[in-house]
Amino acid sequence: MTERPISLVVVDDQATVREALAVMLDLAEDVDVVATATNGAEAVEAARQHRPDVVLMDLNMPVLDGVGATGKIRETQPDTTVLVLTTFDDDESILAALQAGASGYLTKEADRTTILHAVRTAAQGQTVLSPEVQRRLLALAAKPAPPAEPDLALTAREREILGLIGDGLRNPEIAAKLVISEATVKTHINNLFAKAGFHSRADAVRYALKYQNGQRQH
Known part of the structure; x- marks a missing residue:
């Protein structure tokens, strides 16, 4: 107190x-x-x-x-x-x-x-x-980590959206930030989920925290 x-x-x-x-x-x-x-x-x-x-x-x-x-x-x-x-x-x-x-x-x-x-x-x-x-x-924390970075073949836009997911942004906020439609955002997210084998948005956040954020600082 x-x-x-x-x-x-x-x-x-x-x-x-x-x-x-x-x-x-x-x-x-x-x-x-x-x-x-x-x-x-x-x-x-x-x-x-x-x-x-x-x-x-x-x-x-x-x-x-x-x-x-x-x-x-x-x-x-x-x-x-x-x-x-x-x-x-x-x-x-x-x-x-x-x-x-x-x-x-x-x-x-x-x-x-x-x-x-x-x-x-x-x-x-x-x-x-x-x-x-x-x-x-x-x-x-006990879940297996997402695939290692070399296993992913994301486009530049998919990688950018993954980073924004890691920043805690939701689909409407990502669409506004990138000046694209929310439908386009959903399409990119579906594609990167399929490539990465993510089962939920939480998987994407964990992956972005582990790999993406450090790379975006370079």
């Missing part, structure tokens, strides 16, 4: 959830909810204005999703910790959020005590993962 209250921004596009979380957490003596936000863009602005200790971040939101907002906050406010609280516990969402810089990941099934403990732990700079998320990460 810190000497001053933990400053917290609560982000969720659902008003009832957002307001309930804000009221519930603000009742704790050591937590001060300094702002709320309804989407990722508002979250980034709130973090800029208030420089909170922790941002409690939803993932599926309009304007800018939680993954994109997490990346921007961690880039511009490195002293602010992002703790994800979402209904999604699939491999793709978990990996994308953690890669974007989130220090914790909980599902909305968590009760008040668990969320409060997670906020306090995150404020101390420690990682917080729900048991289910931990199990999923361990299962991912």
Whole structure:
């Protein structure tokens, strides 16, 4: 616990959830909810204005999703910790959020005590993962690695899209970034999945993290 209250921004596009979380957490003596936000863009602005200790971040939101907002906050406010609280516990969402810089990941099934403990732990700079998320990460780590780089014969565009998948971008964001249609993005992804033998987007993220990102720095 810190000497001053933990400053917290609560982000969720659902008003009832957002307001309930804000009221519930603000009742704790050591937590001060300094702002709320309804989407990722508002979250980034709130973090800029208030420089909170922790941002409690939803993932599926309009304007800018939680993954994109997490990346921007961690880039511009490195002293602010992002703790994800979402209904999604699939491999793709978990990996994308953690890669974007989130220090914790909980599902909305968590009760008040668990969320409060997670906020306090995150404020101390420690990682917080729900048991289910931990199990999923361990299962991912135990999976065989994707094929080695020399076995792939990707086109330049497929390689570029694979790198963007590794950055946590979803299909609409990739289409906007490359100025191509979402249908074209899906076609490229289907082709690279077939070539690489990926069974899920999580496989592509793991491969990109292991091979692609290092190569793109050269």
